[in-house]
Amino acid sequence: MTGKTQTPLVELRDISIAFGGIKAVDHVSIDLHPGEVVGLLGHNGAGKSTLIKCLSGAYRKDSGQILINGQPVEINNPRDARAQNIETIYQTLALADNLDASSNLFLGRELIANGLVDDAKMEAETRKIMGRLNPNFRKFNVPVSALSGGQRQSVAIARAVYFNAKILIMDEPTAALGPHETQMVAELIQELKAQGLGIFLIEHDIHNVMKLCDRASVMKNGRLVGTVDVNEVTDDDILGMIILGKKPAKAA
Amino acid sequence: MSDTGQGVQTAAPRRSLFETLEIDARLLGMLAAFAAVAIVFTIWTGGTFVGPRNVFNIAVQTVPVAIMACGMVFVIVARHIDLSVGSVLAMSSAVMAMSQAYWLPSLFGLAYGSPVILVLTMLIGFAVGTAIGALTGWLVGYQGIPSFIVTLGGLFVWRNLNWFTTNGQSVSLTDPNLLMFGGTEGVLGATASWILGLVASAVAVLAILSSRRNKLRHGFTVKPVWAEGVMMALIVGVILFFVGWLSRYPIPEAKLKRMFEARGETMPEGYTAMHGLPISVLILILVAVVMTLVARKMRFGRYIFATGGNPDAAELSGINTRLLTVKIFALMGFLCALAGLIAQARLQSHGNDIGMLEELRVIAATVIGGTALAGGVGTIYGAVLGALIMQSLQSGMAMVGVDTPFQNIIVGLVLVLAVWVDILYRKRLGLTK
Numbered sequence: 001m002t003g004k005t006q007t008p009l010v011e012l013r014d015i016s017i018a019f020g021g022i023k024a025v026d027h028v029s030i031d032l033h034p035g036e037v038v039g040l041l042g043h044n045g046a047g048k049s050t051l052i053k054c055l056s057g058a059y060r061k062d063s064g065q066i067l068i069n070g071q072p073v074e075i076n077n078p079r080d081a082r083a084q085n086i087e088t089i090y091q092t093l094a095l096a097d098n099l100d101a102s103s104n105l106f107l108g109r110e111l112i113a114n115g116l117v118d119d120a121k122m123e124a125e126t127r128k129i130m131g132r133l134n135p136n137f138r139k140f141n142v143p144v145s146a147l148s149g150g151q152r153q154s155v156a157i158a159r160a161v162y163f164n165a166k167i168l169i170m171d172e173p174t175a176a177l178g179p180h181e182t183q184m185v186a187e188l189i190q191e192l193k194a195q196g197l198g199i200f201l202i203e204h205d206i207h208n209v210m211k212l213c214d215r216a217s218v219m220k221n222g223r224l225v226g227t228v229d230v231n232e233v234t235d236d237d238i239l240g241m242i243i244l245g246k247k248p249a250k251a252a
Numbered sequence: 253m254s255d256t257g258q259g260v261q262t263a264a265p266r267r268s269l270f271e272t273l274e275i276d277a278r279l280l281g282m283l284a285a286f287a288a289v290a291i292v293f294t295i296w297t298g299g300t301f302v303g304p305r306n307v308f309n310i311a312v313q314t315v316p317v318a319i320m321a322c323g324m325v326f327v328i329v330a331r332h333i334d335l336s337v338g339s340v341l342a343m344s345s346a347v348m349a350m351s352q353a354y355w356l357p358s359l360f361g362l363a364y365g366s367p368v369i370l371v372l373t374m375l376i377g378f379a380v381g382t383a384i385g386a387l388t389g390w391l392v393g394y395q396g397i398p399s400f401i402v403t404l405g406g407l408f409v410w411r412n413l414n415w416f417t418t419n420g421q422s423v424s425l426t427d428p429n430l431l432m433f434g435g436t437e438g439v440l441g442a443t444a445s446w447i448l449g450l451v452a453s454a455v456a457v458l459a460i461l462s463s464r465r466n467k468l469r470h471g472f473t474v475k476p477v478w479a480e481g482v483m484m485a486l487i488v489g490v491i492l493f494f495v496g497w498l499s500r501y502p503i504p505e506a507k508l509k510r511m512f513e514a515r516g517e518t519m520p521e522g523y524t525a526m527h528g529l530p531i532s533v534l535i536l537i538l539v540a541v542v543m544t545l546v547a548r549k550m551r552f553g554r555y556i557f558a559t560g561g562n563p564d565a566a567e568l569s570g571i572n573t574r575l576l577t578v579k580i581f582a583l584m585g586f587l588c589a590l591a592g593l594i595a596q597a598r599l600q601s602h603g604n605d606i607g608m609l610e611e612l613r614v615i616a617a618t619v620i621g622g623t624a625l626a627g628g629v630g631t632i633y634g635a636v637l638g639a640l641i642m643q644s645l646q647s648g649m650a651m652v653g654v655d656t657p658f659q660n661i662i663v664g665l666v667l668v669l670a671v672w673v674d675i676l677y678r679k680r681l682g683l684t685k
Contacts, residue, residue: 096561098628108569
């Protein structure tokens with residue numbers, strides 16, 4: 001476990017956001033250290049995705065503070081988040097279906113040569129990174145709509161990895177994947193963690209949480225139920241937190 | 253083509269001729285349709301249809317719609333629509349007509365026919381078109397009003413503001429500098445056309461070679477050498493044929509005499525001159541090339557296609573989609589003004605009804621050219637070809653004496669047929685879900 005005394009990589013302090021009177025996130029505070037995977041759990045509508053979208057810039061928080069390496073930052077749109085090396089892999093796979101893999105990987109950050117988009121260079125870079133992440137990937141010149149769920153996911157992950165993310169947000173990265181591809185993502189998470197990235201993982205599958213995460217923060221009805229060290233609790237404890245909204249007595 | 257063992261990944265599968273040449277099947281379909289139209293009318297008219305004179309006329313008549321169709325591709329790819337292009341054309345044209353005929357001469361006391369007048373006129377006209385487009389884009393992008401509504405409103409507003417600007421009167425335009433843009437009055441002549449055709453051929457060959465070298469440098473597979481050669485030969489052939497054909501269209505003797513008299517000279521006996529390339533067609537080619545470059549090789553174009561494919565993904569990738577919308581419509585407005593300049597120069601006047609119903613022809617040309625109304629898919633060359641096919645049909649039907657109502661009925665049917673065939677084709681290939 002990483003030392004809790006050092007400055008967290010990310011600290012979300014007292015975040016609130018409401019949509020038309022409904023408090024989707026209600027004074028929630030969580031943090032993330034380098035080389036750590038923090039799971040975010042809760043029922044549908046518990047506010048996990050909404051909370052994390054405040055960090056990725058898709059939503060603007062109503063109140064609260066975001067600190068990166070101890071410094072307060074303003075994140076008002078996805079561009080701000082990218083400037084802080086925050087990369088997000090969305091549940092809905094934010095890919096443009098009509099473009100090919102390399103166009104998607106570099107979307108918004110195209111490589112430019114002589115004022116023009118350098119497609120050949122971008123494809124070469126895409127081949128390099130995909131060779132590392134998913135060596136079986138061959139479909140470089142077709143729109144991503146022609147790819148399988150796993151292939152699409154690896155494009156989305158490659159995008160996050162290529163641009164040297166320090167903070168990675170994964171919103172149910174294995175939801176659309178088969179067992180083999182799920183394993184691939186699990187290995188990748190371990191590798192990125194070893195490289196010192198901090199990862200927020202939104203996940204429904206309790207087994208994946210126990211396997212991949214160091215800590216787990218559970219939300220219910222927009223509020224934080226609690227944060228626990230995964231090693232110190234059982235999966236039943238966590239399920240109890242999700243369903244009943246109660247923190248187990250023994251966990252710190 | 254024979255099928256060589258499916259699922260064998262190591263051996264490169266044999267591919268069809270068109271796949272090897274990397275010619276888009278949709279482009280092929282359009283070329284076939286265009287060829288069919290040309291062949292039918294050539295036989296029907298006993299050859300007049302493909303004569304240099306008619307080819308010249310069709311080319312010149314296609315220009316305004318084709319220029320606007322280039323902009324419409326971007327608009328539709330980004331999941332918008334612009335119903336106001338005909339009215340914006342009229343509005344820009346009205347401002348340009350009034351500028352050169354009344355405002356500028358009286359305001360600055362500039363002499364009639366001074367090139368300064370035309371330059372200022374063009375700047376004013378382009379500024380008006382671009383500003384109208386930017387306003388539309390702001391209402392759509394930043395205020396969230398559907399583009400269908402904004403531009404439907406614009407169709408009424410700009411058409412009638414055009415009327416108000418000219419008091420509903422036609423403005424006769426005789427400035428020789430302006431008429432250059434119209435077509436028959438502004439041609440390069442045979443020699444210059446040939447030189448330009450050869451230069452264009454050389455550029456096309458060099459572009460293919462440099463693209464191939466770039467691919468090889470990164471170790472990608474390239475087309476076989478013979479396929480590159482065939483493509484080069486095809487492109488160069490089309491360019492030189494077009495140039496050569498227009499260079500065989502003589503300028504009428506009476507007109508040549510007038511041209512000499514205007515310069516205070518007398519025409520030598522037996523003097524002849526050919527039309528060659530019209531300047532308006534050159535402008536269209538320039539617009540199409542630049543727009544293709546923007547679509548394929550620049551961030552602006554890439555973002556338009558990404559936004560059309562998945563607006564949320566574009567937004568989350570850090571693309572400012574609102575500003576993008578403003579830019580797309582501003583560009584559309586600029587192209588409307590450019591088309592307006594060419595249209596008024598060709599007609600040698602600005603009338604109230606200039607560009608009337610042009611929005612429908614522009615959208616039809618774009619859609620026939622393979623741009624999907626659902627967004628994300630479309631090509632510039634397709635739109636230009638679409639405009640050319642429609643103009644050829646109309647011109648051919650007029651030549652063989654089809655009544656006007658039937659001409660319009662057939663154009664309407666062709667539009668629906670083109671999209672229908674495209675849908676059937678995509679279904680058969682399993683391209684649609």
